[in-house]
Amino acid sequence: MSTELLMKIRIKWIIIYTILLIVFILITASFLIMYMVENDANYSSISFITMMIAVWIAINLARALKTKIPKYRYIEVVKCLSCGYSFKKKPDEGDYILRDVGICPQCSGRLIVYSIYREKVE
Amino acid sequence: MTNNTAFPLDWLLWLVFITIFFYFNRELEIMRIVKEIESYIMLFKQIRDKAVSTVIKAFRKEAAKEGNVIDIKFLEARVMDLIESEVIEPVKLDPYGIVAKLKHLLVTTDENLNLEIKRIVPNITTAMLENLKNLIGSAKVLNFYYKALDHDYRMGKKFKSIWILYQLQALLPFITEIVRAVESNVEAVSKGFPIGDSAGPLTVVRFALKNGFNLEPKQIAEKTVLLEGTYRDRRVIIIKAEGPGGSVGRLDDAIMKVFEIEDKISAIVTVDAALKLESEKTGTIVSGIGVAMGGIGVEKFNIEKIATEKKIPLYAVLIKMSIPEAYATMDKDISEAIDKAIERIERTIEEKTHEGDTVLLIGVGNTIGVYP
Ligand SMILES: [Zn+2]
Numbered sequence: 001m002s003t004e005l006l007m008k009i010r011i012k013w014i015i016i017y018t019i020l021l022i023v024f025i026l027i028t029a030s031f032l033i034m035y036m037v038e039n040d041a042n043y044s045s046i047s048f049i050t051m052m053i054a055v056w057i058a059i060n061l062a063r064a065l066k067t068k069i070p071k072y073r074y075i076e077v078v079k080c081l082s083c084g085y086s087f088k089k090k091p092d093e094g095d096y097i098l099r100d101v102g103i104c105p106q107c108s109g110r111l112i113v114y115s116i117y118r119e120k121v122e
Numbered sequence: 123m124t125n126n127t128a129f130p131l132d133w134l135l136w137l138v139f140i141t142i143f144f145y146f147n148r149e150l151e152i153m154r155i156v157k158e159i160e161s162y163i164m165l166f167k168q169i170r171d172k173a174v175s176t177v178i179k180a181f182r183k184e185a186a187k188e189g190n191v192i193d194i195k196f197l198e199a200r201v202m203d204l205i206e207s208e209v210i211e212p213v214k215l216d217p218y219g220i221v222a223k224l225k226h227l228l229v230t231t232d233e234n235l236n237l238e239i240k241r242i243v244p245n246i247t248t249a250m251l252e253n254l255k256n257l258i259g260s261a262k263v264l265n266f267y268y269k270a271l272d273h274d275y276r277m278g279k280k281f282k283s284i285w286i287l288y289q290l291q292a293l294l295p296f297i298t299e300i301v302r303a304v305e306s307n308v309e310a311v312s313k314g315f316p317i318g319d320s321a322g323p324l325t326v327v328r329f330a331l332k333n334g335f336n337l338e339p340k341q342i343a344e345k346t347v348l349l350e351g352t353y354r355d356r357r358v359i360i361i362k363a364e365g366p367g368g369s370v371g372r373l374d375d376a377i378m379k380v381f382e383i384e385d386k387i388s389a390i391v392t393v394d395a396a397l398k399l400e401s402e403k404t405g406t407i408v409s410g411i412g413v414a415m416g417g418i419g420v421e422k423f424n425i426e427k428i429a430t431e432k433k434i435p436l437y438a439v440l441i442k443m444s445i446p447e448a449y450a451t452m453d454k455d456i457s458e459a460i461d462k463a464i465e466r467i468e469r470t471i472e473e474k475t476h477e478g479d480t481v482l483l484i485g486v487g488n489t490i491g492v493y494p
Contacts, residue, residue, distance in 0.1 A: 091315060115457050119454045
């Protein structure tokens with residue numbers, strides 16, 4: 001659903017931030033070199049400003065990389081009414097709680113859907 | 123340190139510079155807010171459109187089951203009509219009897235929607251009909267939020283009011299949370315699995331299962347069923363919406379019917395999902411006094427009324443969750459809390475009633491994915 005759209009926006013920003021970061025690191029480096037060559041204080045203060053901008057971009061990039069879009073996995077617990085035998089599986093389409101889903105392999109009692117839930121995938 | 127001259131600009135120039143700087147800063151700020159709101163409007167629109175197409179897909183799937191092919195243009199127009207349709211609130215100037223009026227409106231709305239859907243897919247099953255109604259309801263909410271946000275944004279831009287835009291921006295996180303929650307509801311309902319709000323019905327069904335109740339449901343009111351059994355020598359009558367379709371039932375009608383047959387009820391216990399605060403853990407079980415029930419309040423009013431008339435104590439068991447969790451497919455934490463909720467119900471029945479008593483246990487909430 002909208003997670004795909006957010007993903008797209010996120011990727012766009014990550015690309016923009018990465019390019020900007022590289023550009024500003026290069027600018028900072030070139031000003032630093034010019035400072036070292038010409039020994040002009042103006043170059044060092046400009047390189048300080050561009051470095052601050054680069055740090056700010058890096059923080060934003062880290063933030064964009066950190067935001068995670070949660071993913072879920074669906075789990076269904078099937079249980080035997082007679083002996084309590086149970087197992088987990090992926091729910092089928094149209095499954096609901098208390099639906100008959102067959103015969104117990106252990107005691108041939110009734111198997112029912114006991115619970116359906118979703119779990120975050122790490 | 124060479125070349126370290128004093129600032130060549132004099133004070134006046136500085137002042138001009140700072141004024142311009144602040145002005146542009148403000149303009150930039152407005153631009154940033156406008157861009158942010160626009161991106162949210164785009165997001166909401168996308169979510170709305172997706173929900174509408176999910177509704178249309180569901181209709182087509184149902185029609186295909188009946189061997190019909192519906193013209194997509196016709197279907198789109200019909201679905202948009204349903205989504206755009208409005209319920210007009212009754213006049214509240216004289217509030218006497220307003221609950222009955224509201225109830226009448228709710229019932230009419232519901233039956234009208236049934237008719238409209240059956241006109242498109244005549245042989246639809248009850249469960250699918252309820253799910254379709256749920257989907258349409260969610261699409262309606264999403265449509266409303268998209269349009270309302272868009273309206274406020276346009277007004278803010280029209281009157282060039284930064285304050286309207288500021289307000290909108292401040293509200294955006296809250297609106298977005300609700301919109302994302304309803305969006306996940308569309309996904310959950312189209313799957314047909316239990317949602318967080320199904321915790322109430324699920325708890326009473328699992329209580330019945332655990333204590334060997336007869337699980338053959340008796341229809342007691344429109345879309346509402348009754349289960350019966352005994353727990354520790356108390357007769358327990360369970361009322362819940364009819365599943366596994368996404369219905370909330372007509373619990374007040376059902377209780378009225380029960381009182382027609384059964385006169386001696388010692389306690390009414392309602393089980394429902396309740397809104398948690400940020401600091402609370404999902405799936406916390408809380409006891410309460412009163413009727414645990416959300417919605418407009420019509421059913422709650424009716425149940426409180428009859429309980430007050432007959433002087434029956436009202437007990438509640440609440441399962442805490444957030445709004446997004448209530449709308450989405452049931453989370454693991456809530457699913458695990460069901461057993462604790464059952465224990466709380468058992469404790470409540472044991473402590474508050476005596477052997478030989480009759481207890482009314484009501485599973486409140488949307489029963490999607492939960493039979494019977
Ligand atoms: Zn078995």
